[in-house]
Amino acid sequence: MKCKDVVKELADYLDEALDPTLRMSIEEHLGNCKDCRVVVDTTKQTIDIFCNSEPAPLSEPTRERLHQALIKRLRRRP
Numbered sequence: 001m002k003c004k005d006v007v008k009e010l011a012d013y014l015d016e017a018l019d020p021t022l023r024m025s026i027e028e029h030l031g032n033c034k035d036c037r038v039v040v041d042t043t044k045q046t047i048d049i050f051c052n053s054e055p056a057p058l059s060e061p062t063r064e065r066l067h068q069a070l071i072k073r074l075r076r077r078p
């Protein structure tokens with residue numbers, strides 16, 4: 001397995017949708033290749049951030065300001 005093969009299978013690997021044999025080859029490669037470990041870790045972290053971040057709920061004053069701004073903007077239309 002080469003670095004570019006790891007990258008090619010990365011999405012499936014992180015999805016845990018990979019064939020177990022292929023998965024083992026990747027893990028073996030990761031054990032020997034620091035570059036790929038960095039890539040895998042970084043990608044994993046990025047995915048975690050995306051999956052865990054929910055849109056922040058708007059606080060009442062923010063919502064109010066947004067509302068007012070929208071109303072103003074709508075009124076300006078002909």
Ligand SMILES: [Zn+2]
Pocket residue numbers: 002003004006029033034035036
């Ligand atoms: Zn590699």
